[in-house]
Amino acid sequence: MKSYARYASVRWLGTRQRGKGAINTPSASLKMPLHGTDCDISRGGTNPPELVAAAVAGSFSLSLANELGKAGYKPRQIDTMATVTVEHMAAGWTLTQIRLDVTATVPKVAECDFVDAALQAKANCPISRALNANISMCAKCAPN
Numbered sequence: 001m002k003s004y005a006r007y008a009s010v011r012w013l014g015t016r017q018r019g020k021g022a023i024n025t026p027s028a029s030l031k032m033p034l035h036g037t038d039c040d041i042s043r044g045g046t047n048p049p050e051l052v053a054a055a056v057a058g059s060f061s062l063s064l065a066n067e068l069g070k071a072g073y074k075p076r077q078i079d080t081m082a083t084v085t086v087e088h089m090a091a092g093w094t095l096t097q098i099r100l101d102v103t104a105t106v107p108k109v110a111e112c113d114f115v116d117a118a119l120q121a122k123a124n125c126p127i128s129r130a131l132n133a134n135i136s137m138c139a140k141c142a143p144n
Helices: 048-070 111-124 126-130
Strands: 009-013 020-024 032-034 077-089 092-105 134-141
Touching: 048 077, 048 092, 048 111, 048 126, 092 111, 111 126, 111 134
Parallel strands: 092 134
Antiparallel strands: 009 020, 020 032, 077 092
């Protein structure tokens, strides 16, 4: 069985509402301020739900490219937006839903093959599988 590990580190100072922090990754692709989940995005930086959305969108796009490749297609472009919904529940703030909106340009793809690949990608996306949230999707094949 193959495996690999990746990590990120965070230093947080203060309370969630008034604190501040920084997130770092070994690749330095995420070296930025970290804010509470209800932060004002005009301050720059990011927050955990936004990072989850980015991880899901990235992982799903790679999964879709893989599924299309296995079906014999070569996607030109895949644009995925993941919208994460966070709700305040009895247990606290909870990620309850993720919506994927994907549009792909795939030469000569049959609509049914594209839909099958998108559904397989959604089911096989490793980040999505790790989350306990309802994930909905709207997948469109862009005209060539």
